[in-house]
Amino acid sequence: MISSIITGFFFLYGLILGSFFNVVGLRMPNGESIVRPRSYCPHCHRTLAARDLVPILSYMWNKGHCRYCGNPIPPGYSVMEFITGLLFAVTYQVFGLTPETGMVLLFISVLVIVTVSDLAYFLILDKITFPAFFAILILRFFIHPNESYESHLIGAGLGFGIFYIIAMFARGGFGLGDVKLFAVVGLFLGWPRLLVVIMLSTCLGTLFGLLMMVAGRATEGRKTAIPFGPFIALGSVLAVFFGYDLIDWYWSLFW
Ligand SMILES: [Zn+2]
Structure with missing residues (x-):
């Protein structure tokens, strides 16, 4: 029971960090700041509100489209968020609450950012x-x-x-x-x-x-x-x- 709750926390933590890793992987190669400007729609450049930034759920609520201009949002962001969440949860399941879990989470974080930037910009x-x-x-x-x-x-x-x-x-x-x-x-x-x-x-x-x-x-x-x-x-x-x-x-x- 407690183990499932902790697993859930690891999943959520990975989901949220995965969303951040998308931003790092997509912006850093352009020399853009990671914190400013706030996330925006790639089509209409409208700044996204908090309700547009909930990992995966926003994508489902808005049915994969920008709420302002209606253009489709690539599903890649949500996929990477989900994969990160899943990997964080599995890491806890396999390594438990050990120092190696921290090490593996660090390693996975690096791998996710690298994957995003390599897919987007080579x-x-x-x-x-x-x-x-x-x-x-x-x-x-x-x-x-x-x-x-x-x-x-x-x-x-x-x-x-x-x-x-x-x-x-x-x-x-x-x-x-x-x-x-x-x-x-x-x-x-x-x-x-x-x-x-x-x-x-x-x-x-x-x-x-x-x-x-x-x-x-x-x-x-x-x-x-x-x-x-x-x-x-x-x-x-x-x-x-x-x-x-x-x-x-x-x-x-x-x-
Ligand atoms: Zn838009």
Whole structure:
């Protein structure tokens, strides 16, 4: 009972923060302030009232349209809010009220912001990955329940090193923003689960690319840009919750 109430709080907390992460991910790449102006409709630029800003519910009340000009609002905002809420709730369910829960919430927050900005602008900002890296570098020294601190440092080095080399050879298509994100991911997860993220994100990214080609969105000879950041984020989230299970399963295939 108490556990369900706390889970509900984590969900709400994630919903509200998810709404804030949308704003950060969409405004920061433009150099806009995160707090001013207040949120506005992208079509008619009317400042939104408090009742227009309730995560998910406003979207449902207004049936996905701006209350002032009637233009459709992209559902992406609500989807990201919901995903953030869900991930926060699952984090509590899996890790309980532990320091690692705080760590995972921080990591998920970074991943959500990165996903929003990469989807919207093909950008992963240093302004996000650098502070995240140094915060995790310090916090992981004290909180590392699954891996040694060294494993986390090796993860950071591997994540950066492997993808820095790839980015050097694959001119375009794989940006330095992705490289720095992999450094953050490796630092957070430690090197064994970093390998899981590399497997998952490249497989999911390739699969998605193939599906897009089959769907005829990608025309031959022309590169259709697909941001890779969201796949790194998706792989990372899966590795947070299932990383060690996936590693065990993988080894069980050989032993
Ligand atoms: Zn409007």
